[in-house]
Amino acid sequence: MNHDSHKGKLKRKVNKIESAYIAAKYSQDDLISKLTATGVNTNLADIEQTPLHIATQNGHNEVISKLLLAGENPNQQNEDGVTPLHIAASQNHEDIVKLLISAGADVNLADSNGNTPLCAATKSSRKEIVSVLLSAGSDVNRANKISLYISAQNGQQNVVSKLIATRVNIGQQDIELKQTPLYIAAQNGHNDVISVLLRAGANPNLQNKDGLTPLHIAARQSHEDIVKLLILAGASVDLADNVNRFKLKTHLISINRMATHIFVVLPSGADVNRVNKVHEQIQKS
Numbered sequence: 333m334n335h336d337s338h339k340g341k342l343k344r345k346v347n348k349i350e351s352a353y354i355a356a357k358y359s360q361d362d363l364i365s366k367l368t369a370t371g372v373n374t375n376l377a378d379i380e381q382t383p384l385h386i387a388t389q390n391g392h393n394e395v396i397s398k399l400l401l402a403g404e405n406p407n408q409q410n411e412d413g414v415t416p417l418h419i420a421a422s423q424n425h426e427d428i429v430k431l432l433i434s435a436g437a438d439v440n441l442a443d444s445n446g447n448t449p450l451c452a453a454t455k456s457s458r459k460e461i462v463s464v465l466l467s468a469g470s471d472v473n474r475a476n477k478i479s480l481y482i483s484a485q486n487g488q489q490n491v492v493s494k495l496i497a498t499r500v501n502i503g504q505q506d507i508e509l510k511q512t513p514l515y516i517a518a519q520n521g522h523n524d525v526i527s528v529l530l531r532a533g534a535n536p537n538l539q540n541k542d543g544l545t546p547l548h549i550a551a552r553q554s555h556e557d558i559v560k561l562l563i564l565a566g567a568s569v570d571l572a573d574n575v576n577r578f579k580l581k582t583h584l585i586s587i588n589r590m591a592t593h594i595f596v597v598l599p600s601g602a603d604v605n606r607v608n609k610v611h612e613q614i615q616k617s
Contacts, residue, residue, distance in 0.1 A: 381410045388416040388432075391425050396432075406437040413443035421461050422452040429464050439470045448474055454482040459491050472500040481506055484513035484529065487522035496532045503535055510541040518546035518562070521555050526562070536567035543574035 384404045387395040396416075400406060409415055417437040420428040429449075433439065442448050450470040453461040462479075466472070472479055472495050480500050483491040492513075496502060505512050514534040517525040526546075530536065539545050547567040550558040563569070 381414075382408050382416075384408065384416045385410060385414075385419060388419045388425065388428055389423070391423070391428065393427055393431065396428060400431070400435045406432045406435045407441055409441070409443070413445070415441055415443075415449070417441070417449045418443060418447070418452045421449040421458065421465065422456045424456065424458045424461060426460055426464060429461055433464070433468045439465050439468045440474055442474065448479075450474075450479045451482060454479045454488065454491055454495075455486070457486060457488055457491070459488070459494065462491050462494055466494065466498055472498050473504060478504050478506075478513075480504070480513045481511075481516060484517040484522065484525050485520060487517070487520060487525055489522075489524040489528055492525050492528050496528065502529060502532055503538060505538070505540070510539075512538050512540075512546070514538070515540060515544075515546045515549060518550040518555065518558050519553065521553065521558065523555075523557050523561065526558055530561065530565045536562045536565045537571060539571065539573075541574075543572065545571055547571075548573065 381389075382404065384396065384399050384406065385408075387399060406417065407415055415437065417429065417432045417439065419425075420432060437449075439450070440448055447455075448470065450462065450465045450472065453465060470479075478500070480492065480495045480502065481504070483495060502514075503512055511519075512534070514526065514529045514536065515538070517529060536546055545567065547559065547562045547569065548571075550562060
């Protein structure tokens with residue numbers, strides 16, 4: 333084969349691949365059928381993504397079906413390790429999520445940052461997608477920041493409840509700061525999430541890498557209702573941080589009406605004696 337002939341064939345091959353990207357982007361499923369019939373390899377990714385990535389991003393179900401039927405790999409990752417399932421999960425394309433899973437997409441395949449499709453769904457508050465992924469076997473305790481942590485951070489009570497129902501490790505700490513889902517929920521003022529976590533048995537006295545507890549951060553942020561919830565759940569007012577710079581009792585006093593507020597609207601069955609004891613400790617500090 334001479335050089336010109338080889339060059340011509342290579343050019344035609346490149347043109348077919350480029351056409352596949354265009355067809356995927358603009359939902360030209362007939363063109364996809366014609367291209368795949370010629371044997372073009374649609375698994376060849378450019379720097380960003382494959383035609384399947386593009387079709388998923390644009391929500392083109394028919395194109396996706398034809399690409400998968402032609403043998404495109406649903407687990408192909410781009411340079412960031414992102415799969416089509418990551419994209420579908422983050423963009424709430426529920427039908428596409430199901431389509432990719434049925435074609436063999438790995439629900440636990442992580443991107444280069446350690447995020448699984450479940451993490452992508454929780455970050456985007458996609459509770460329906462979370463349910464689909466959990467049903468397909470998503471591991472709730474995988475990745476550098478577990479899905480429960482992300483949901484707690486974002487105040488997604490319904491997602492938190494779904495994850496807890498799978499027996500997720502509610503006390504697992506993130507890698508970098510050693511913060512629990514309860515801590516991050518307290519930091520962000522998510523009362524409902526905190527109530528759900530405490531009912532599920534979350535330990536209110538677990539400390540982060542600096543020795544701070546959920547009660548420390550709730551007091552610092554002046555989240556009075558959360559302070560009450562944590563104290564009623566057994567949070568200690570005596571725990572110090574690692575360098576003993578954060579005086580919890582002193583900080584509680586500095587919050588306007590904090591000590592009095594603890595007594596207001598106590599839930600049914602609350603341990604009033606414990607609340608009285610904590611109140612006395614604060615006043616004596």
